[in-house]
Amino acid sequence: MTQTLLKVDNLRTYFHGEEIVKAVDGISFQLEEGETLGIVGESGSGKSVTSLSIMQLLARSAKIEDGSISFLGTDLVRLPDPAMRKIRGKDISMIFQEPMTSLNPVFTVGSQVMEAIRLHQDLSKKEARERTIQLFEEVGIPDPHKRVDYYPHQMSGGQKQRVMIAMALSCNPKLLIADEPTTALDVTIQAQILDILRQLRDSRGMSILFITHDLGVIAEIADHVLVMYRGNIVENGNIRQIFENPQHPYTKGLLACRPRLDTKYRRLPTVSDFMESKTTESGVEIVEKEMSQEKFDQLMVEGRGRLLHPKQALMEMGHPWEEGAYAADTNAVGDNERPLLSVRGLKVHFPIRKGIFSRVSGHVKAVDGIDFDVYRGQTLGLVGESGCGKTTTGRAILRLIEPTDGIVEFEGKNVRNLSGGTLREMRKRIQIIFQDPYGSLNPRMTIEAAICEPMVIQKIGKTKKEQRDRAAYLMQEVGMNPDHLRRYPHEFSGGQRQRICIARALAVEPDFLVCDESVSALDVSVQAQVLNLLKDLQEKRGLTYIFISHDLSVVKFMADMMAVMNEGKIVEFGPAEAIYADPKEEYTRKLINATPRDDLEHIDKRQAERQEAKAARLKSVASV
Amino acid sequence: MLTYIARRILIGIFTLLAVTFIVYGLIRNMPGTPLTIMQETVRMDALMSQEQMDKLEKQYRLDKPWYVGYWYWLGDVLQGDLGRGINDRRKVTIIIGERLPKTLILTGTSLILTYFLCIPMGLWSTANALTFRERLVSTILYILYALPNFVAAVYLNLIIAVRLEWLPLYGSTGEGYAEMSSLGKLWDILSHAILPVLCLTYTSLAYYTRFIKANMMETIQQDYIRTAKAKGASPTSILVTHAFRNSLIPLVTIIGLTLPSLLAGSVILETIYQWNGIGYLFYQSITMREYPVIMGLVLMFSVMTLLGQLLADVLYAFVDPRITYS
Amino acid sequence: GCTGGSSDYSEDEIQAAIEKFDYEKGVKGFDPPTLEELNANNKWTDKPVIDLLDKLKHQLADYQPPMPPAEAVNLKSENDRQIKEILESVKVLPKSDDEVNWDATWVHHVAGDINSLNPLTMSSTSDFDVAGLTGVGAIASDINLNPVGNGTFIKTWQVNEDNTVHKFVIRDDLTWSDGEPITAYDWEFTFKLVKHPDMVAYMPAISSGMETVLYLKAYDEHTFCIFHEKSTAVNEWKDEFPVVPKHIYYESIAMDPSMVDSDIHLKLEETPVVGGPYEVVSRTRGKNVMLQRREGFYMHEGKQVRDKPYFKNIRMEVITDTNTALLALSAGKIDEMEIPAPKWNTDANEPEFFERNVKVKATEWTEYHIAWNCESEFFKDPNVRKAMSYGIDYKELLDRVLDGLFEQANGPFHPTSWMAPEPPLPMFTYDLDKARKLLDEAGWVDSDADGIRDKMIGGKKVPFRFTLMRGQTPTSEKVARVVVTSLNKLGIKVEERATEFTVLQQKAQDHTFDAMLGGWGSGTDPFYTKNIFGTGQTRNYGQYSNKKVDELYEEGMVELDREKRAKIYQEMAKIFYEDQPYTWLFYLSSLYGFNKDMRGYEFSARGPFHYSPGMESVWKVKPL
């Protein structure tokens, strides 16, 4: 029979910094063997802290004030460290939320996985290496033979995340804590990972604590769902229950806010449309609000229409402008208008060094000759499989990486010829939101300093106070508490850091913004808020975006034009809607189809498969 | 990387030229020449005559302006001739070569010992940061640091060499060294080296330990340390492999910087222990204005310094794969 | 035969070099008369020829020490009486051969490395020590520092009436350490080398001062004459130079006349061929030189012809650090050492020291002074110099700071020497009022009330602030402090500087200093001070000039009568007293520590060793 693997009882984890932060404030739940517990919740609601509490890997300033965490009957809270060490990695392993900073920069990714293997399994170096390669293959890292010897900085965001996953899976843990394990993965890989997890769970009886903001993913994998809000569990139920009949207004909001491939919203509803939270003496009080159909309808018509390439260009790319094919407010740029950004033949090749003398043994063609134009006021969506060169493209545009070849013209000026002052001048106008929010925040700068800094540099705002007020305002705009301005980056949750980066980018008043997976760590409600904000800004100010994301529904919601990249090349380019409606390339179609589905029908199907597999496993266990 | 090293070595030659040129200029313009000293060895009732002086100046090329003298020196060096000592009339290579092994015994052992002790102590201090025992140990190290080694040397000599007669008082080898068996020779050298090595080492413990701790404290805060913990790695392995590896950059720098001290020796300890190493030679050569010896030594130090820097720079790329040189 | 170190060269090369080399180059232009002519034209007077050790043995044959030496060495030297008792007791020579430890090694401390074992190129005092024990010379100084014929090597010494020709007959029982006889030709050969223009520069210590010697002619194996340029009272001293074996150096000098350009002479130094009581067995640079009793010295054709040297071995042990040396003495590693004055009452007063050692003290004829630069604007005026001499707190300096170890001085000649003024001149006393008066009169007044005297010189106000240059010895440091603080009370600011030796010498030679601490060993004959006080002389660092003094020096040189000469120098001393080119501070003392087993040492005005028999009379008692 199944037994309770993990039981969390009235857990309270507080941070004792400047002020006390009650990150987790009395939560209880339990997890059975072979089950998957999904945790969703607002960004900053304490999901990661919960998981870190289980692992006993909290920051030094954190303290478990109360409660117990019992794992197979042992209370982890009171377990001495040596004993805990035996459990970590072997019985419980964890995929950390931010793979970028969680990998040791001076060891090859392969050796880091091998270490995990050899710590708990009696394997020789060679065997461990083979196992690592095998794991890499399983999690979909291309060329695993080569990649084992790569260093973290040579891997793309999604690849690093897969390394983390491989590491966590390497020892067949009894409990896997997966904290947003697929944020940086494109949908196909994500599907593949989910398959692996499901398979491990079903065949080996591994339990999974799955933290995500992606309800689609939850629908794909979870058996039960916890909904967290501000350190508390507000709803707890099995998957069907939650999706079918959400009780808590926050859950209702969540379900409503997610962008879907098939929605036609111009603006997204946000949780604040469903509820209002008031912070009172006694805690947080939530008041439900009624969301009428009218309002929903309004969201579909209000807001900015799409802006496509000049008709001439559309024609050339095989998506000729057809009146009526697009929504009424869809426009095309005038034929003789010049693009704001024009990329021609852009190539970025990274040398791969080998041996003690670091001879260059080959090149990774991260970006391999791409051309595209972006017009003023447009949003270009850039999608593609993880590791296909999206980030590199973005960085090359800003010359944060020196391109190997090609032309990047911003307003007719070749960015590659700029230097010194003129380059800085250009950077004033082009901003980038980095894929790795934690890494891109200076650990020794308060958030206030971080957000104010661009204003200081670009001389926005006359006084310090003005800048501060604006910083506070931006914080609020991205859904964060301005009181937190005085905190340092490490005192935030993953999603919060991501929002800080957005706020910082917006503070510069850019004309052009490259958003690299900028909303990947945000729960749907906050994501909706941020996306709405970006859209508003675009409408009012004619901001131009390159929007890099693996979340096709988000891209579809945001993008006017869309580029699909594969292996450093653009394989398909055209109006976003047209591509979704009728993908020309097989590759594109695969991407679209792999998008996780969260309709009840699908959930039921999954649950059925699940029961079957479980039964089979139990039977095989029993027969042994 | 190979080309990088090759290029650095090539450039190193120019750096050497610059250094030797500067040093030659400096020593030739210091007040006093070797002849000043010779004058003083002359009997009280006379100094050397002008002709004698002229002759000597010519012999030692002091009659030429210093930059011309430098060219001559350089020419000789390029032909593999470092010249002869003025006071000690032997070849510079012999003068230095005779002392080099002795210095290496002292400094090499001390350097190895220092790192051997300080790295574990630094790691230990990191692991025990903010505890009383860590404070205690570091305070003891600071006391040692503040106790000048010429003081310690004398007291150690008094107690260990004079009162207890456990170890020899001075010198690098004992009486009848030549006739000893090879094992006896080894013990002889060892017993002579213990006290000076001890004195040379203990003062530097505080610095390196603190240095390693400071860098480690920075590293162990990083997220990837948490990852290592999550894997179930032991605290030692976390400290030694994960954290230490990441704080190697400053350590490599320091090692590169201390490499030339291998050859430098220590004037004070060499004098106290009558060790006859490079340190005392250098000091004496400067006070005696032994230009050829000074130049020989400076050349040697400089080569070592440049190698140290090159080594550090090359190691950076190994230690941190993110650093590349193109 | 090919001897010595020139074996690297072929016979032909050597022959060619010898043919090319002009051995006579330095002595051309003097045609020596034949011996017959000399005997005919000169009336010879015999000069004393004494084997000084032998003489001492006879003198002390019936000597009764005030207390048994073995008891005397247990005294702690607490006062002058004790010191005298020790000295009087330990100077004994063995009454019988049984008392002597003939197999003993004397470990003799030298403070600096031995640079050269070649007597021609010796330069440091340690070199002279070795040369004294191994070398051959015609003249020796006795304990009163008078020149006598060295009876160890010569038979007779005669001079003509005007003292310009000195005739020597050497003994016929002399051999070099390689078995060759020592002959008068060795003298002639050595002299030619010393005068050789190609070589003089390389043996400055010996060849300087030889200008007035015209020729040395060997008439047969045993007879040679030295021809002096002028009739002076100091010609005897010029007969003193070390002799090298002709058969060894004849070739090598031709090969390398500079003696510094090749390894030829270095090789010769490895085991030099010597004629003295000891020979060199080994040499480790910077560590020690081992000497061994030479049988060929005291035995000749199976007969003992000279006294057997007391030690089997003498090891010249180099220890540069005085702390270590003192510890080595305490530990019995060395047998004697010179004790630095500041340690006399501190480290050399510890129980450890007295366990094995005894310390003794005796006056030296070495004065210590402040040399004033008589050309500087401060010290031009003799009255100012006098004021300085009144302004120094001698009592504090001598009694407190220097522990009463040294006697006050008031001139270059030691009161016990034959040239000292009779009756003695009064000592300068510490008299600030007198000093102030002299300064006021000289125009140095504190006109601007800043505590420092000043004077208008050439329209500029010059404060009385000068630098006192000194060496780096602890004694000089102590003296300098007293000078600084004493003169400070006169309103004079003195900056004392310990100056690196070479810099000090260079500045002295260039006269670029205001005042300088220093000392001169008054050597053997007062004439030698001409170089110090004579106008424009090379060692007249302070640029003192007095016509009368110059005249007196000339008179003193040519006057042969000791009594009359004494008068001349006494007059000179009075002039110095008035002019105060120096402020004389004190006479140094020889301070020595000796192992309790050592006997037979006695102090001359140059210390216990630098006279004859000096080191040769020292012996070690046989252990019981």
Add this chain to the structure above:
Amino acid sequence: MSAAAELAEQPVKPIKPATSQGFWATAWRYYRRRPMAMLGLYFVGFLALVAIFSPAIAGTKPIVCYYKGNIYFPCMGYFYAPWENAIFTTGDHFEKRYEPNLKAKDPNSWAIWPLVRQDPIERVRDDWFEGQPGNPDKADGKPTWQNLMGTDSNGVDVFSQLVHGTRVALLVGFVSMGIAGAVGITIGACAGYFGGWVDFVLSRFIEIILCVPTLILVIALLAIAEHPSIWQVVAVIGLTGWTGIARLTRAEFLKIKQIEYVAAAKAMGAGSLRIMFIHILRNALAPILVPISFGIAAAIFTESALSFLGIGADTLTPTWGRVLHEGQNNIRSMWWLIFFPGLAIFTTVLAYNLIGEGIQEATDPRTRDA
């Protein structure tokens, strides 16, 4: 129209986030919470007070005195000789014997004396103070109530020397390491950050300075300097001591400039100076603080070593190094000449290191909460 301005136009909800301080102000706030670090700071502050008030703590010249109708502050002479007032020196020739002279020359005079009536330069003689015998010297100069830390071989009070030596001890360390730190960090930062030919040129410069032996530089300086003084020593230590700091800074910069937040700052349009000194330097402090905090203390040793060579403080400037040097000459019989300056140096080293550690911890937001 700018985006933010646009945003600002909207009715801004009244937000009053708690004011946050700058990086260094915050660091200071955290620094203050560390008792050990504060202890270090207090100690250095204490030393500074000792340095400032040294003439009032130990000296033989009155702090204030009334003499012939005027008020004087003769103790100021310890700072700068002419401040002593010439009436006592070249005027009435007190010769440092204030007490008897004041009484004898003006019966109405009065004086307030320093706490300890001992001179840092001279031995106090029998006739200087009534009821206070002259100082013993040599091995007799053991610590007593009269000479708290004994006297040196010249009979000069050690306590007084140490008190007055504090001035030099502090200044030498701070000024020399100030110079070395400024030069080293700047050069190292430029080399590491800019890389390329800037690094190339600066690195060669560092190498050359590294290669030229300090001893030679010092003696050469001696040739140039007319009146060698302690400040030139300081300059030499400072101008040669920066190479290690530069190399460490450079290495740290090489590493940190690869990190994403530097790219973020670049993308923001931040200038190089800003990136170097605001972004990178803060994160590169750990390895740099160590050599600096040790360097400040080590300068005391260097000062005493250099005074050997004839450049350094003159006799009228008491320094710790000098006492230590005296001790070296009398190492076996006068332990107090080693012990007390050694203790002073030890406490100073400890204090500087506690401060260094404190700064490191206080500037690291991740450790300081703990």
